[in-house]
Amino acid sequence: MASISIDKVSKIYTGGVKAVNSVSIDIADGEFIVLVGPSGCGKSTLLRMVAGLETISEGEVSIGERIVNRMEPAERDIAMVFQNYALYPHMTVYQNLAYGLKNRGTPKAEIDARVAEAARMLEITQYLERKPRALSGGQRQRVAMGRAIVRKPAAFLFDEPLSNLDAKLRVSMRGEIKRLQRRLGTTSIYVTHDQLEAMTLADRLVVLNGGEIEQIGSPLEVYHTPASTFVASFIGSPAMNLVRAEVQGSKLAIGSGQLDLSTTAPSGIVTVGLRAEDLRLALAGETGLPFRLDYIEELGSQRLAHGFVGDQALTAAFPAETFLAENLCLVIDPARLHFFDATSGKRLALEGSRSPARSVASA
Amino acid sequence: MDTKKTTFNNRLLPYLLLAPQLFITLVFFIWPAAQAVKSSFEREDPFGLSTVFVGLLHYERLFDDPNYLDALSRTAVFAVSVTALSMLLGLAFAASVDRLVRSGKVYTTLLVWPYAVAPVVAGVLWWFLFNSSTGLMPFFLEKIGIHWDHDLNGTQAMILIIIAAAWKQVSYNFLFFLAGLQSVPQSLMEAAAIDGSGPVKRFWTISLPLLSPTTFFLFIINVNYTMFDTFPIVDATTVGGPAQATTTLVYKVYQDGYLGLNLGSSSAQSVLLMLIVMVLTFVQFRYVERRVQY
Amino acid sequence: MVENRPLLNILTHAFLLLGFAIVALPVYVAVIASTHDIATLMSGPVPLWPGSHFIENYTQILTSASAANGLPNYSHMALNSLIMALVITVGKIAISILSAFAIVYFRFPFRVLAFWIIFVTLMLPVEVRIMPTYKIVADLGLLNSWAGLTIPLIASATATFLFRQFFMTIPDEILEAARVDGAGPMKFFRDILLPLSRTNIGALSVILFIYGWVQYLWPLLVTTDPGYYTLMMGMKRMVTVQDGVIQWNLVMAGAVLAMLPPILIVIFMQRLFIRGLTETEK
Numbered sequence: 001m002a003s004i005s006i007d008k009v010s011k012i013y014t015g016g017v018k019a020v021n022s023v024s025i026d027i028a029d030g031e032f033i034v035l036v037g038p039s040g041c042g043k044s045t046l047l048r049m050v051a052g053l054e055t056i057s058e059g060e061v062s063i064g065e066r067i068v069n070r071m072e073p074a075e076r077d078i079a080m081v082f083q084n085y086a087l088y089p090h091m092t093v094y095q096n097l098a099y100g101l102k103n104r105g106t107p108k109a110e111i112d113a114r115v116a117e118a119a120r121m122l123e124i125t126q127y128l129e130r131k132p133r134a135l136s137g138g139q140r141q142r143v144a145m146g147r148a149i150v151r152k153p154a155a156f157l158f159d160e161p162l163s164n165l166d167a168k169l170r171v172s173m174r175g176e177i178k179r180l181q182r183r184l185g186t187t188s189i190y191v192t193h194d195q196l197e198a199m200t201l202a203d204r205l206v207v208l209n210g211g212e213i214e215q216i217g218s219p220l221e222v223y224h225t226p227a228s229t230f231v232a233s234f235i236g237s238p239a240m241n242l243v244r245a246e247v248q249g250s251k252l253a254i255g256s257g258q259l260d261l262s263t264t265a266p267s268g269i270v271t272v273g274l275r276a277e278d279l280r281l282a283l284a285g286e287t288g289l290p291f292r293l294d295y296i297e298e299l300g301s302q303r304l305a306h307g308f309v310g311d312q313a314l315t316a317a318f319p320a321e322t323f324l325a326e327n328l329c330l331v332i333d334p335a336r337l338h339f340f341d342a343t344s345g346k347r348l349a350l351e352g353s354r355s356p357a358r359s360v361a362s363a
Numbered sequence: 364m365d366t367k368k369t370t371f372n373n374r375l376l377p378y379l380l381l382a383p384q385l386f387i388t389l390v391f392f393i394w395p396a397a398q399a400v401k402s403s404f405e406r407e408d409p410f411g412l413s414t415v416f417v418g419l420l421h422y423e424r425l426f427d428d429p430n431y432l433d434a435l436s437r438t439a440v441f442a443v444s445v446t447a448l449s450m451l452l453g454l455a456f457a458a459s460v461d462r463l464v465r466s467g468k469v470y471t472t473l474l475v476w477p478y479a480v481a482p483v484v485a486g487v488l489w490w491f492l493f494n495s496s497t498g499l500m501p502f503f504l505e506k507i508g509i510h511w512d513h514d515l516n517g518t519q520a521m522i523l524i525i526i527a528a529a530w531k532q533v534s535y536n537f538l539f540f541l542a543g544l545q546s547v548p549q550s551l552m553e554a555a556a557i558d559g560s561g562p563v564k565r566f567w568t569i570s571l572p573l574l575s576p577t578t579f580f581l582f583i584i585n586v587n588y589t590m591f592d593t594f595p596i597v598d599a600t601t602v603g604g605p606a607q608a609t610t611t612l613v614y615k616v617y618q619d620g621y622l623g624l625n626l627g628s629s630s631a632q633s634v635l636l637m638l639i640v641m642v643l644t645f646v647q648f649r650y651v652e653r654r655v656q657y
Numbered sequence: 658m659v660e661n662r663p664l665l666n667i668l669t670h671a672f673l674l675l676g677f678a679i680v681a682l683p684v685y686v687a688v689i690a691s692t693h694d695i696a697t698l699m700s701g702p703v704p705l706w707p708g709s710h711f712i713e714n715y716t717q718i719l720t721s722a723s724a725a726n727g728l729p730n731y732s733h734m735a736l737n738s739l740i741m742a743l744v745i746t747v748g749k750i751a752i753s754i755l756s757a758f759a760i761v762y763f764r765f766p767f768r769v770l771a772f773w774i775i776f777v778t779l780m781l782p783v784e785v786r787i788m789p790t791y792k793i794v795a796d797l798g799l800l801n802s803w804a805g806l807t808i809p810l811i812a813s814a815t816a817t818f819l820f821r822q823f824f825m826t827i828p829d830e831i832l833e834a835a836r837v838d839g840a841g842p843m844k845f846f847r848d849i850l851l852p853l854s855r856t857n858i859g860a861l862s863v864i865l866f867i868y869g870w871v872q873y874l875w876p877l878l879v880t881t882d883p884g885y886y887t888l889m890m891g892m893k894r895m896v897t898v899q900d901g902v903i904q905w906n907l908v909m910a911g912a913v914l915a916m917l918p919p920i921l922i923v924i925f926m927q928r929l930f931i932r933g934l935t936e937t938e939k
Contacts, residue, residue, distance in 0.1 A: 053369050053833050074839035086830035090852040099848070100838030147834075368829045370764045371842040380759035381771050383752040384812055388774055391809035392781045395789035402789070456676055459669045466670070472924060473677045478934070479919035480684075481871035483889045484912050487896055488683035491690065497905060499686055502702035533680065535934070542935050562665060591784045595873035599893045613784045620788040621878065629788050636785040644780045 002064035002077075002154035003029045004050065004187060009059035011045050011211075019045045021211040022059065030185045032178075034202035036192055038234070042211040043191045044159055050189060051157050052076050063154055074103070079148035083160040085140045087132040093119075093143050094128040097150050111150075118149040121180070138169045145177070149184070156181070158190040162197065174200055195235050199223065207231050225338075229345035232273045232338060238304060243312045244342065245272040252337070255310020257289035262334040270348065273338030276304065279316040279330045288331035291316070293324060396637065403630035421631035430607060431615065431632070438590060438611045441525060445593075446585040449529040450578070453536025458566055460537075461544040471541070478534040482527075486596035489527035493519075513601065517608025520601045524609050527600070528593045535588075536581055543577035544570055583647045590639065612636060684916070691715070691910035698905045714910045728894050729883050731914060738887040738915075741806055741876070742869030748811035749865050750858055757820035758846055762832065778814045783875055791878050801882040810875060816861055819936055823857050824850070860933030863926050867919045888915040 004027040011020040020042040027033050035043040048054040050061055052073035061068055068076045079100075087096050097115045106114075119125040122142040132140055141161065148156050161177070162170045178201055181188050192198050198205055199219040207214040207222065207230075215227035226232035232240040245254045247267050252259045254272065282288040289309045297304040305316045305324055316330055339348040403421055405414040425431045456474055460467045477485070493500045493513055501511035513520040547570055555565045594613050597603060603610035603618060610618065616636065620629025686703055693708035718731045728734070759765075760772055783790060790809065799805030827850075835845045873889045880886065886894070892915060895908045923930050 051833075051837065053836070073833070073836045078837065080834065080837050082830040082834060084828055084830055086828060086834040088831065088834070088849055090849075090855075099835075099840075103839035103844065147838075366761055366764050366768075367832060369833055369836070370762055371845075373763065373842055374765065376842055377759040377763035377765045377768070380755040380763075384756040384817065385771060385774060387752070387808060387812040388778050391790060391793065392778050392786075392812060393774065395786045395793055396781050398789035398792070399786050452676070456673065459673050459676075462665075462669050463673075470673050470677070472927060473673075474680060475927065475930070476920045476923050477680060479867050479923040480916045481873065481889055481892075481919075483871070483873050483892050484916050485683075487892055487908065487912055488687050490896075491905060491909065492683050492686055494905075497698050497701070497703060499702050530680065530683070538931055538934060542931075556660075562660065562662060591782045594784055595871075595889065595893075598873070598877075599896060616785070617787055617874075621791065626788060633785050633787070633789075637780065640780045640782065640785060 002187060003027055003031075004155055004189070005060075005062045006046070006050065007060045007062075009046065009049060009061060010057050011042070011049060011054060012057040019211050020049070023208075023211075023213055024059075025206055025213070025216065027187060027189065030187055032181050032188045032190065032201060032203045033206060034190045034192060034198040034204075035206045035208060036195060036198035036202075036234075037208035037214075039193055041208040043193075043208050046208070047157055047159055047189055047191045050155075051078055051080050074100075077154040078157055079151045079153040079155075080157040080159065081144045081148050081161040083163055085132070085144040085161075085164075087140060087143055087147075089132055092129050092131055093124060093135070093146075096132065096143055097128075097146050100147065100151050114150045114152070115146075118146040121149065122146050137165050138173065141165060141169075141173055145180070149180070154187065156186050156188040156190075158188065160192055161190075163192070163194070170197070177201065196237065199235065205235075207234060209234075225347070226273070227347050229271055229273070229340045232340070236275065238276050238315050238317070240338070241274045241276065241314045242271055242340070243274070243309065243314065245270055252334075254289055255312060257309055258287060259289065259332065259337075260287075260334060261337075265339075269342045271340040271342050271345065273340060274314070274332055275336065276315045276317040277302075278332050278336040279314075280332070281318070281322070282329035282331045286329070286331055288329045289314075291328040291330045293326055293328060296324060399630045399633040399637070401630075402626055403634045406627050417627070421627045422635075425628065425631055425635070430610075433607065434610050434612050434615045437521070437609070441521065441528075441593075441611055442586050442589040444525045445528045445532065445589040446582060448525065449532040450536050450581055450585060452529070452533045453538075453581075454540045454574075454578075456533070456537045457540035457544055458570070460541055461570075462562060471538075474537055475534045477531055478538075480531060481595065482531060482593060483595035483599045485527050485531045486524070486598075486600040489523060489530065490600040493523050513605075515605055517605055520605060520609045524593070524596050524601060527596050528589055531596075532585060532588055536585070539577055539581055540574065543574045547573050580647070583643055587640070587643050587647075590636075684913075687909040687912050690905055691907075691913050693906055695902065695904055695906050699902065710906065714906050715914075718907050718910045718914070728891050729886055731888070731891070731911060733884075734886050734888045734891045735914070737885060738870055738889070739918075740803070741872065741887055742866050744803070744807040745810050745869035745872075746862050746865040748807060749813040749816050750861055752811060753813050753816035754820050754851075754854065754858070756817045757824055758850060760817075761821055761824040762842065762845075775812075775814050775817050778812050783810075783878075787874075787878065794879050800879050801885055803885075805879045806876060806885060810869070810872065813865075816865070819857060819861060820854065822936075823854060827853060856929075856932070857936075859926075860929045860936065862933075863922060863930045864933040866922065870919050891915075 006023060006025045006027070008022045008024050009020060010018060010022050012018050023042075023046060025033065035046060037043050045054060049056045050063075052068065052071060056069050063076055063078065088099065091099065094115055097118060098111045101111045101114065115128070116125070119128055122145055124139060124142050124146060127135060127139060127143075132143065135143065144161065158177070162173055165173060174197055190201060202219050204216060205219055205222050206216050209230050215222055215231045222231060222235055226235060226240070229242050233242060243254055245252055246269050247261070247265045249267060250261045252261050252272065291305075291307050291309055291314065293305055293307040295306055297306065301320060303318045303320060303322060303324065305318060305328075307314060309330075318324065340346060341348055402414075404416055404418060406417045406420070407414045456470075460470045460474075463470065492498050493511060495501050495512040495514065504511045511519055513523045551569055552565060555569050560568060590611070591613055593611070594617070597609055597611060597614050598617075601609040603614050612632065613636065616629055616632045619625045619632065623629075689705065689707055690698060690703050691714055692711040693704065694710045694713075697704065697708060720730055720732075756775060760768060794800060794805045794809065797805075799808075831849060832845065835849055840848060871889060872887070873893075876885070876887050876890050877893070880890070888911070891911060892908075895911060896903055
């Protein structure tokens with residue numbers, strides 16, 4: 001087990017393209033860190049630099065107390081789970097698990113013991129003599145996990161390990177990965193583009209965009225106080241509504257509607273974020289936002305109403321039984337409004353709205 | 364030309380891995396080819412003591428030499444005939460086998476093995492079959508009024524080597540056409556069938572047009588085959604005769620160089636052949652989308 | 658698909674059977690001729706039914722050196738053919754798979770140049786450089802030697818391309834997993850790449866064995882010592898008879914034996930053969 005320190009790490013490709021730009025993350029021993037972002041945000045590149053599969057252009061990565069920049073992947077004491085599992089197709093499950101140990105000169109008896117233990121943990125004991133092609137996707141996934149576990153490495157690196165599974169299996173494997181990581185207490189870095197997977201797995205989330213960190217924080221911190229419009233629209237489903245609005249003293253004007261703010265704020269144009277589930281129907285006499293309903297998505301537990309406030313699209317979530325008319329009036333608790341700079345998209349700390357626990361300014 | 368995303372970073376190892384292949388290529392391919400180019404511009408005195416640069420002399424002589432020009436046109440006739448004959452038969456067999464679901468495999472086995480017969484053996488077999496004193500074919504041909512003697516009749520000798528060369532190549536073309544036909548999506552055939560076209564019509568209107576890349580690829584390969592790989596057929600049977608009637612370009616290089624020791628002329632002929640192969644190879648890789656990409 | 662075309666089906670079968678008959682004709686005649694004595698063969702067209710000299714002819718060609726022109730006996734030439742075919746097969750596969758490994762899994766200066774040098778071999782068949790290649794082999798003292806007979810033939814662009822093509826289809830992650838598992842380049846080659854290439858090696862072996870077995874021009878150039886004669890050389894010598902009668906019964910027995918091994922390989926390893934043929938292109 002070990003902590004991992006990523007210090008001002010950049011990846012610059014020939015031609016000058018910066019895939020990762022001066023990223024710093026301190027990962028505590030045993031922590032489960034999820035790197036999340038859209039494709040091309042540099043999350044995989046960052047992970048591969050930690051693994052030693054990409055060279056580090058600038059900065060330093062240390063695992064435990066060792067700087068590993070110039071070490072081969074095998075010397076870094078890490079194990080990796082790949083998106084396509086990368087099981088050796090000509091080897092049995094047993095041989096797949098044992099290969100790394102054999103290369104390290106581990107005694108046969110110990111290899112047997114470790115493979116047996118990992119197989120029991122992952123419930124793949126009965127498949128040990130099978131070739132990977134005779135296994136289902138979920139079973140292959142377990143073997144890939146097993147290959148990481150037997151090594152007892154300082155850190156697990158996961159590169160979108162669940163994205164080749166169907167939706168149902170993905171949910172159950174997600175739980176298993178979490179449980180396993182808890183039980184083993186191994187420091188883990190997990191890359192995904194799926195925000196739900198990120199939220200459910202992470203001790204801390206690292207949201208990446210364009211090779212830079214947008215925000216680091218616990219899932220709830222990131223959810224409740226997104227550091228930028230990018231994070232706000234990326235984390236949470238349905239995505240947070242982001243609308244153009246104007247602060248007029250203690251009033252907030254969105255289109256033709258108005259909301260009361262609990263405090264005064266400097267007047268001007270801002271981007272306001274409203275979570276669909278924070279919106280509710282106005283009671284009789286309450287002032288709020290006039291909402292023109294376009295269509296309804298039935299989720300069973302909820303109804304998602306898609307429509308417009310003025311000319312801006314907005315989505316609101318209501319309890320299943322709610323009756324929704326063609327024209328509605330919506331209100332929101334002012335404390336649940338998120339304010340962002342209209343041009344930079346950075347979160348504005350207004351009184352009466354929460355401020356981000358820790359937002360990282362990109363260098 | 365790509366490598367893997369991640370590569371090993373050893374410096375010396377890749378050169379060691381490539382060394383055997385590169386060594387053989389340089390010593391036995393590139394160096395001799397360069398020598399051929401060089402000596403095609405030189406004349407050696409009879410004792411091999413000195414050489415003089417003679418420019419394009421050998422080339423000029425070649426194109427003034429009716430023997431060489433004859434060999435050129437003869438080779439063209441040979442190549443086109445063999446290619447046409449073996450491709451047509453290969454296509455006909457492939458189209459037939461493609462129709463048969465259950466017995467197709469059996470017929471495939473019955474038709475592929477001539478590929479494994481050495482050209483020299485193929486030549487000898489057909490030579491024997493057409494042998495004027497003991498052969499079966501002249502006996503039957505005589506009955507319909509054709510006198511067959513490929514030892515005297517140049518045209519008949521040419522027909523003989525065309526048949527022998529085409530016979531050997533049919534199985535190759537058959538396999539490629541069959542693979543091409545079987546990769547035509549079944550849904551296209553089903554759509555055409557529902558549109559009311561019968562099996563013969565489907566072959567002409569769907570399969571054949573979709574086979575055109577295969578056809579073009581095979582055309583190049585077959586021309587290449589007839590020009591270079593049929594040497595043993597000629598050498599074991601007609602030995603280029605009678606009266607040069609079956610002397611192809613490759614056979615002439617061999618005769619003039621290895622047997623006649625006329626180094627300059629033979630080298631110039633080699634260089635011209637190289638140019639032909641280069642064009643064929645270029646066309647093959649440039650216009651035929653096969654699996655090799657750079 | 659439901660299709661009732663009995664007439665077309667009958668025609669298809671008839672055409673294929675006729676085709677097979679024509680394709681098989683010369684081989685059938687060869688087999689028949691190899692069972693007759695020379696007197697029968699010389700007295701008119703070849704009979705259509707087997708004769709009674711089968712054992713006699715084959716015994717003579719397998720054991721006696723007197724078949725024609727001081728040739729070694731068939732078994733000796735067959736052994737030479739076998740050695741030549743095997744060395745070429747193993748040699749071509751070995752140097753090609755190593756070259757492809759270098760080109761795909763390493764990045765190094767002159768990589769593209771190396772690739773093009775290998776590519777050039779496609780454009781330089783023996784047939785177009787007969788004299789200078791002969792001269793090199795003679796200068797190196799390799800005439801009448803196994804080395805001279807085989808080494809110049811084992812460079813192979815097509816085999817290198819095939820392996821390169823195949824390596825490119827192996828997911829990058831397999832290499833990455835192996836590196837994380839502590840495998841260096843040669844370990845990766847031996848433990849992962851080689852076993853994964855098994856089918857390709859098999860398919861290629863079939864094609865290359867045939868290629869080596871049927872070699873004609875090259876042995877003709879570099880061997881004059883009958884001790885190195887292969888079956889293909891033997892074929893030629895047996896039919897090149899000055900002022901005499903060609904022993905057709907023995908020639909045909911020799912031809913049958915010379916074509917048997919590769920034909921059997923093609924028939925019994927048909928799947929590998931077809932795969933090898935269609936994937937190596939030529």
